[in-house]
Amino acid sequence: MIISIASGKGGTGKTTIAVNLALSFKNVQLLDCDVEGPNAHIFIKPEIKRREPAYIPVPEVDETKCSYCGMCRKVCAYNAIAVFPPSDDNKKGSVLIFPHLCHGCGACSLLCPAMAIKEVNKGIGIIEIGGKDDLQFIHGRLNIGEAMSPPIIRQVKNYINPTRTVIIDAPPGTSCPVITAVKGSDFCILVTEPTPFGLNDLILAVEVVKKLKIPFGIVINCADIGDDNVDKYCQDNKIPILLRIPFDREIALLYSKGIPIVHAKKEYKEKFQNMFNSVSKLLTPRAL
Amino acid sequence: MKQIVIISGKGGTGKTVLTASFAALAKNKVMVDCDVDAADLHLLLQPVIKERHEFKSGKTARIDAAACQQCSKCINVCRFGAIRDDFTVDAISCEGCGLCSYVCFDGAIIMEENLSGEWFISDTKYGPFVHAKLGIAEENSGKLVAKIRQVAKEIAEKNAMDYVIVDGPPGIGCPVIASLAGADCALIVTEPTLSGLHDAERVIEVARHFKIPVKLVVNKYDLNPDMSDKIEYFCKENAIPVIGKIAFDKVVIESIVKGRTIVEYTNGKIKEEVVKIWEELKGFSQCR
Numbered sequence: 001m002i003i004s005i006a007s008g009k010g011g012t013g014k015t016t017i018a019v020n021l022a023l024s025f026k027n028v029q030l031l032d033c034d035v036e037g038p039n040a041h042i043f044i045k046p047e048i049k050r051r052e053p054a055y056i057p058v059p060e061v062d063e064t065k066c067s068y069c070g071m072c073r074k075v076c077a078y079n080a081i082a083v084f085p086p087s088d089d090n091k092k093g094s095v096l097i098f099p100h101l102c103h104g105c106g107a108c109s110l111l112c113p114a115m116a117i118k119e120v121n122k123g124i125g126i127i128e129i130g131g132k133d134d135l136q137f138i139h140g141r142l143n144i145g146e147a148m149s150p151p152i153i154r155q156v157k158n159y160i161n162p163t164r165t166v167i168i169d170a171p172p173g174t175s176c177p178v179i180t181a182v183k184g185s186d187f188c189i190l191v192t193e194p195t196p197f198g199l200n201d202l203i204l205a206v207e208v209v210k211k212l213k214i215p216f217g218i219v220i221n222c223a224d225i226g227d228d229n230v231d232k233y234c235q236d237n238k239i240p241i242l243l244r245i246p247f248d249r250e251i252a253l254l255y256s257k258g259i260p261i262v263h264a265k266k267e268y269k270e271k272f273q274n275m276f277n278s279v280s281k282l283l284t285p286r287a288l
Numbered sequence: 289m290k291q292i293v294i295i296s297g298k299g300g301t302g303k304t305v306l307t308a309s310f311a312a313l314a315k316n317k318v319m320v321d322c323d324v325d326a327a328d329l330h331l332l333l334q335p336v337i338k339e340r341h342e343f344k345s346g347k348t349a350r351i352d353a354a355a356c357q358q359c360s361k362c363i364n365v366c367r368f369g370a371i372r373d374d375f376t377v378d379a380i381s382c383e384g385c386g387l388c389s390y391v392c393f394d395g396a397i398i399m400e401e402n403l404s405g406e407w408f409i410s411d412t413k414y415g416p417f418v419h420a421k422l423g424i425a426e427e428n429s430g431k432l433v434a435k436i437r438q439v440a441k442e443i444a445e446k447n448a449m450d451y452v453i454v455d456g457p458p459g460i461g462c463p464v465i466a467s468l469a470g471a472d473c474a475l476i477v478t479e480p481t482l483s484g485l486h487d488a489e490r491v492i493e494v495a496r497h498f499k500i501p502v503k504l505v506v507n508k509y510d511l512n513p514d515m516s517d518k519i520e521y522f523c524k525e526n527a528i529p530v531i532g533k534i535a536f537d538k539v540v541i542e543s544i545v546k547g548r549t550i551v552e553y554t555n556g557k558i559k560e561e562v563v564k565i566w567e568e569l570k571g572f573s574q575c576r
């Protein structure tokens with residue numbers, strides 16, 4: 001079973017939920033797919049056993065074969081290639097590649113009539129694989145200055161271990177990175193706060209999971225501050241509320257020190273186990 | 289005219305609350321919400337939309353079933369797994385590279401332009417406001433960010449305004465890069481947590497990578513004073529001015545619930561601090 005944790009926006013406690021849920025029972029694999037700012041490792045403190053570079057394939061042109069026909073520039077949907085044919089004043093032509101814009105689709109290399117393009121791997125980040133006690137842990141980290149996070153997220157997800165309960169900490173937002181992370185999950189937990197910001201972001205996150213046709217439920221963090229419009233919204237739309245966590249300076253302090261709640265406040269372990277049970281009940285039999 | 293971008297590496301650090309206060313404090317400026325994935329600033333600025341524009345970007349493949357010979361070429365070349373076994377396109381996975389349409393000999397694949405979002409120019413009681421809404425599951429938020437920043441800059445230049453103030457997106461990827469490009473100063477808002485420090489370090493690196501001067505504010509510093517000290521120490525080591533420290537206060541949540549900016553909602557200590565931060569930021573000729 002794959003459960004992803006998303007939120008429309010960061011800072012609502014997504015990582016807290018993912019980490020504490022992962023630590024509340026056995027045979028779990030935790031994937032931190034927030035590759036622009038992975039944080040789960042701060043709480044898990046995993047022993048990293050393996051590191052692998054994350055790549056995307058980008059084109060490299062062999063200009064001894066290139067006829068400067070311009071085909072590669074024409075087919076590249078992301079303007080990652082510029083072709084300068086040899087000019088009258090006898091200058092040599094050239095093909096320029098902008099690797100930051102390249103999505104690694106392979107169109108240029110496949111369609112070059114002169115077979116002048118080969119693909120080379122360009123590192124865009126790193127995948128780290130490890131664990132802590134019984135927990136398997138994998139995360140990805142995007143290099144500074146790189147724009148493209150979905151390829152790393154896909155690479156992290158290649159490590160999904162179907163014999164375990166998989167928990168995915170998704171990135172914030174409603175666009176490509178979060179879609180890439182959440183896609184294929186059996187259930188999605190949306191974390192929010194009872195404020196107008198929280199509600200606004202929650203409605204967007206609900207649209208995302210609906211679009212992906214994934215069953216979902218809500219966790220309300222800092223549940224005792226703000227207003228009750230998030231509750232009303234959930235009631236009106238028949239969205240199950242799986243857990244409420246009150247605002248508590250002690251929890252805030254634990255978070256700031258990188259200590260999982262379930263390690264310091266044992267009663268929370270049961271709360272997370274109960275939440276897991278409610279999630280299991282909401283699932284179609286196929287997923288179990 | 290100066291462009292100030294407020295970022296955080298991660299959402300939920302209080303960026304938007306602070307940005308909204310700058311809207312109330314700054315005199316002659318345009319406001320921009322570059323968190324196009326999950327925009328929140330409008331909840332505090334209460335804009336009246338004056339202009340609404342479609343944002344078209346990227347393409348998605350569609351297969352004409354009548355023309356398709358089911359040869360599977362498209363399935364074989366697509367690296368994003370976007371073509372299903374029944375020769376229909378999974379629009380969410382399609383990156384719009386168009387390779388399939390080039391390899392299809394029967395001309396059965398049509399690349400259709402996406403309507404990926406909308407952007408707006410609005411009036412607020414604080415002055416003009418440029419904002420946007422990215423469609424759910426649409427990509428290219430970076431391009432939409434670039435677009436609204438461009439529009440804001442034009443408005444500022446036309447009206448001889450002093451500032452463009454930008455509420456930035458979370459993360460360090462493509463939308464953040466697009467909101468930082470060409471800015472005069474980046475203000476980083478962070479929280480005194482291990483992950484807050486971690487996220488701040490990464491986004492500082494991004495800003496430096498693009499040679500944007502950086503200043504920093506620690507929000508909710510009293511939730512973990514030790515960690516706040518660590519962050520300040522880190523900033524000192526790295527020559528980053530810490531221009532403010534804001535205490536945790538439930539009045540912030542109250543002000544959000546009431547849809548007001550914090551500097552207009554309260555006259556307490558927190559207002560003083562925010563005013564001080566704006567005064568520091570505004571005199572950032574020293575920022576360069």
Ligand code: SF4
Nearest residue numbers: 066067069070072112
């Ligand atoms: S398609 Fe091939 S031959 Fe044509 S310009 Fe590009 S690299 Fe050169």
Ligand code: SF4
Nearest residue numbers: 076102103105106108
């Ligand atoms: S692989 Fe695709 S995105 Fe990259 S340069 Fe070639 S055509 Fe453009």
